Amino acid sequence: MYQKYKKYLWGLLALFLVAGMAAYFLFFQSKNIHSTQSNRPFLYQFSLPSYLYAGSKLSIKLPENAPECQLLLNSSWGTWWLTPSKNEFVFPDSVMMQSGLLELNLFTNKNLIAEKQIFIRPLQPSEPLETFLGSKSITADAGEHWSMITAIPTDKFINPVKKNTPVQFDFYRPSGAIETYNIPTKNLVSYKKIYSQQKVGKTIVSVKAAKALGKEKELLEIPGYPTSFNIESDELYLFADARQYFKLKTSIIKDKFGNAVSDGTLVAINIKDTDGSERQLTSYTIGGIARLMIQNPIIAGTMQISAHIYGDVESNRLDIKFREAVRDFQVSYNKQTEELKVGPMIGSMGQYIADGAEVKVILSPGQKQLVVLVTDGYAKLNLKQEQKPIEKIIIKFAGIEKYINTQLEAKETNINDKRP
Template identity: 30%
Template sequence: MKLKYTYLFFLGLILLSSFTIMKEGERDVDIKLLTAQIDYEVGSRVILKFSTSENVKPLLYCSNSYGSTLVSPTFESNTLEYTIPKNITHKIGVVNWKLLQDGVSLSGTFNINPKAEVATIETYIGPPSIEAGGTDYTMLVVVPTDSLDNPVPVNTLVNAKHQFLSLEESHNIFTNNLIAFKNIYSKKESGRMLVSSESLGTNSKEFTINISSSIPTDFSITAKRPHDYADGNQITTFSTSIIKDKQNNVVSDGTFVMFFIKNSKGNILKTTGTTIDGIATSKIIHPDYADNWVIKAFVDGMAESNDITVNYQQVIEDFNVAFSNNNRDISVGPLQSFMQQMIPDGLQVKLLIYKNNKLLETYTKTSYNGYVYFKLKPAIFENDTYNFRIETAGIEKEFNNKKLW
């Protein structure tokens, strides 16, 4: 019986000892934050210190907008020290931290603030071309950053500068939401504007804005030619006056001008040109018969010219036609111009062949040394009677009932 009680006594002691050890293992670790500072300048060294009564080294979880990391501590004299890594302290923003220790609920935040310095200036500007007149504008956007590529503090001064012709201007603007911006309006004149910016002693590079003329206004046109004969050879040149906008700026080089020509038959001819120093020119060959032209020019949808009239005199009043070789060889000429000289090579001559009032064939040739020759082959035109019509320089001649054999 004594043995039984002795066994029970020792079993009770063992259970009591186990319960005491378990309660000691579950005891909370007492850790307190010693660092009171919550604002740091970007790039500075950040150390979080904690006091502890136990020899424990829990990890510190850190997170910012760029990512998360775990930091191991150093332990000395019941003090835990966590050195925050540079990839976190070199970026501005809020950093959240939490101590990873069972039984310890300790977390907080600290701020990494930007430096009041400018190492580089990122500058954006556009559009690169605007219209003169004072209503169109380009926008300058400036992003000053520190040596660690962080945006500078809010309300950092930026000086926006621009030069145009003899005028130089500067405007103070301030950063907000990481940037500073300025709308730069055009002037009444056209030209090139130079734009730059400066912040805390750091300057941007130079940018160029082209201020082009605005919508052109109506203009006048003239015609120039070596003579007024319709020889189908010489060139008539059409020119505009200096085309300007309503601010009296010369329009940009390359402005497209279209010349419309209405002849006496109601047909429309067209030629085009582009401006150089505000003047557009275009050329067209003379007609080969007497004609009256009415010319008007347009800058499509924006401006138009006055109407001008150009008259051309007939140079060929008559021409000879000779039939030979059984009427199968036809010679047209000589074709003579206004001084009785041979017409320049290239005058168009048409031969139209009919039978029973039905057009069988049309041949077109150009003159050479004042003559044009046609040869009718027996394989195409059998021996029979045909009607012929010859057209050139606005003159028509008919030869009826010509027999081929």
């Protein structure tokens, strides 16, 4: 009979053994779960939001029987350790003002027992809206050059606003047109290129985001490279007296779009004088026009004048013919008093030439040069103080050259020759 039920007894024994092991496992696993839950009091008993707005208040109250804990806060702005006060973690305002992901890690006895993530969202854009414009000026060349306006909207805690926050750009162009663009933020910023137009002037830039306004910005659109221009003269007194001046001015110097060049553009004026000498004068534009006063030459003849900008933008050439201001003059020298008298200096209309005209006197030997000013139609010079001997005196004025031989016996010598 034993042999008959032997296989049933072994089956029952195996069944009891499996049931016992299962009961043992369930009993101890239940204790472990209970123990772990007791070490995680607040995360299961207190629900925390998945996000909050910057500036919100947050605190975590621990149960009275909670073990001694510390809370580690990690964010993109830094790391903080919090200890509870009266069984409560109070989050600092400085932490809650900063947008971004905030990680909470609860420790007890250096063991991590709970963790949580909260996202701090930024508020709406606040004033003043930060805007940056560069460059400050561009050439008005129909879109070849551009500047850029950039806005960085932030909330009142200086947190960048959320992605795709709309930003409105308004441009008041020199042509009088108003352009409006709505550009959402991306990678914390919103920007718009400002392409040049053909008219010079100021582009006024306005930026707004939600209720936040930015400061007004100005973009200066300046003229481009100048084109060829003309020069002309007026107020001419066409006598070579080296005293009067005539006015030279340019036409309005423009770029290829018809804009007058910027004030202060340098214009170089090349002059070939009546004596063949060359010189260069400069002037600067005001309102697109450069003006210059040029002194009449001392020698009759043709003065050639041209102008250029940057060496390659050239004007026409003016040829101005000057007549003799004084056709002839007398020279006398008194050997006893050693006085030299030049004159009278009679002008083209039968008048004494203006006071202050310069007469050049050269004493030989030694070639000492003196300048004598005309007064009341005469230039007078006393040579008593000059180093002796003086053998010859050369007088030059208005292209006329005369000389006196002081070794002559005569007390007074009159020289009327135009050339030696």
